[in-house]
Amino acid sequence: MAIEAFSEERFPLRIAFGTSGGPERRTDIVRLSTGFEARNQRQARSMRRYDAGSGLKSLADLAAVLEFFEAMRGRLTAFRFRDPLDHASARLGQPITPLDQRIGTGDGETREFPLAKLYGSGEGAYRRPIEKPVAGSVRIAIAGAETVASVDATTGLVGFEVAPALGAAITAGFEFDVPVRFDTDQIAINIAAFEAGDIPTIPLIEVRP
Known part of the structure; x- marks a missing residue:
């Protein structure tokens, strides 16, 4: 079987x-002879x-x-x-919004973006791939406006029928x-x-x- x-x-x-x-x-971690x-x-x-x-x-x-x-x-x-x-894009105890996490930037051609969660800020932030979102929990926005997108709950991939415009911020809120x-x-x-x-x-x- x-x-x-x-x-x-x-x-x-x-x-x-x-x-x-x-x-x-x-x-x-290796301690050098200099003490560093x-x-x-x-x-x-x-x-x-x-x-x-x-x-x-x-x-x-x-x-x-x-x-x-x-x-x-x-x-x-x-x-x-x-x-x-x-287990969520928002801080513990806070409601999920479609603006919680930035998952990409439109280039006028790309129509699929993977979900991710950011820890920290700036160049040193850790970007964690989210591959198992909870079905029905994902909310998506383009340039701050909530929109409809397809979400593969088994891979965390977000898809759009029309590619987001150049420079448009793609954000998401979700449970996972x-x-x-x-x-x-x-x-x-x-x-x-x-x-x-x-x-x-x-x-x-x-x-x-």
């Missing part, structure tokens, strides 16, 4: 909102890790995770995950999920220990869909 490498199914929301974790970066440091980033994009175990509050939650784990075949199939702190997979092929459960407060570790790791 063929199994898809990515499922558009989402990890149970009620458990996701209680998970711990966040972005991870890999940096090599040489630092090098191994990868341009950050990678997120989570522990879904911290989101388990009941045996029902535990059963839901076990069912999901089996459906995803352990580490085999990746899936959508809602980051409890970073993180593509992750289980980072273990076994979930060891002891019900008595769980009821006594011993929560199992259930690691998740971000993937490139």
Whole structure:
């Protein structure tokens, strides 16, 4: 039986909102004989890790995770995950608007633009590709005016029937999920220990869909 490498199914929301974790970066640091440091980033994009175990509050939650784990075949199939702190184009707690994030500038020819979220400002800002927007949540504007565009919820690609005019700012607001997979092929459960407060570790790791 063929199994898809990515499922558009989402990890149970009620458990996701209680998970711990966040972005991870890999940096090599070499201290020179002069006392200065040489630092090098191994990868341009950050990678997120989570522990879904911290989101388990009941045996029902535990059963839901076990069912999901089996459906995803352990580490085999990746899936959508809602980051409890970073899942929208706007700041946490603020409403989404079509002006939240600049995703491109019109040149009169290009009709497709990938969604992205900017962290920081200026030349040092980090531009994070958004490849799993939530269907129906994306709002688009051209030169400040909200407009209609097609959105591929599986890739984060925004398409226009007519290419935006030269110099026009293309902006977007959206909710999004993180593509992750289980980072273990076994979930060891002891019900008595769980009821006594011993929560199992259930690691998740971000993937490139």
